[in-house]
Amino acid sequence: FGSRDRRRGTEGGLACSQRASRSLAGRPHIAKEVNIEFEAYSISDNDYDGIKKLLQQLFLKAPVNTAELTDLLIQQNHIGSVIKQTNVSEDSDDDDADEDEIFGFISLLNLTERKGTQCAEQIKELVLSFCEKNCEKSVVEQLDKLLNDTTKPVGFLLSERFINVPPQIALPMHQQLQKELVESHKTNKPCGKCSFYLLISKTFVEAGKSNSKKKWSNQKDELMFVNAEEEFFYEKAVLKFNYSVQEESDTCLGGRWSFDDIPMKPLRTVMLIPDSKMSEIMDKLKYHLSI
Structure with missing residues (x-):
């Protein structure tokens, strides 16, 4: 990855292949391999619509001001x-091909x-409310304490992309973000290094499986991650829980949720991941x- 403006290219391009599509979405019926090269750029005003669309894909109908969140990013x-x-x-x-169309983004709030700010408070309220519904009281108290401890900043890590973008692109994106956070901390710019990282992952589980509090709290084997690499963040999380969004969406970016x-x-x-675990995650x- 090079300069700031057109700063990060994926060396040699990345293939949106059958294998990659299977690992991300469990949709192995894709037989055609299409080679698409991606580059990464600094976030700009032109990216507003694309970022907001990806945020809406994450939050669905949750009461989070995605317009304000996009503006802040x-x-x-x-x-x-x-x-x-x-x-x-x-x-x-592709008649609709647009050089400004974004296929994914990474950032941190x-x-x-x-x-x-409204969106920051809404994000905290959202995770706390679902924690109360799906976790033991001690976990709720732990999360509430961590989110409100001003001496240990919590960063909301956002890594969203369309389902046909393979996970290999996540490596340079995350590596670059970590470098930027360190540099931001050194130069006293906003959004420096954090003590904890909050991540909301898009996941799914076989329909009909039990959703009891105990089972959902720490059952990784049954979970499938839309962003495959986020399983490594899950492994290092000090706090983790799931909540259903079935009532808000029964499709997976145009396709049924099936495997x-x-x-x-x-x-x-x-999930809440300590900063001390980030280097291990990057190594994984x-x-x-x-590539």
């Missing part, structure tokens, strides 16, 4: 990246710094996702 564009297709040609087969024709139940998995990403 654009304002602090010294951190974060958007993924765009490399060199969209004028004679592209420091919930401690942004305390008082080998087995109906799946869409969830969101909330490097080992599993290096």
Whole structure:
């Protein structure tokens, strides 16, 4: 990855292949392999619609002001990246191809710094309310304490992309974000290093499985991650729980939630990861996702 403006390209491009699609979405019926090259750019005003769309994909009908959240991410564009297709040609087969179309993004909102903004408060309220419904009281108290401890900043980590973008792209994106957070901390810019990272993952589980509090609290084997790499974050989380979003969406970006024709139940998995574990996670990403 190079300069800030067109700063991060994926070396040699990435193939949206049958294998990658299977690992991300459990949709192995895709037989055609399409080679698409992506590059990563600094976040800009032009990315507003694309980022907001991806945020809505994450939050669905949850009461979170995605417009304000998008604005904040654009304002602090010294951190974060958007993924765009490399060199969209004028004679592209896709009539809708747009050089400004984003296929994914990564950024972080420091919930401690942004305390008082509507979206930051709504995100905290959202995870606490679902924690109360799905976890033991001690877990709720732990989460509430961590979210409100101003001496230990909590960053809301956002890594969203369309389902046909393979997980290999996550490695350089996360590596670059970590570098930017360190640099931001050194130069006293907003959104420096955090003590904890809050992540809300898009996951799913086989329909009909028990959703008891105990079973859902720490059952990784049954969980499938839409962003495959987020399983490594899950493994290092000090606090984790799931909540169902089945009533809000029964489709997976245009396709039914199914895996080998087995109906799946869409969830969101909330996890809190200590900063001290991030280097281990980055090592795992490097080992599993290096091209």
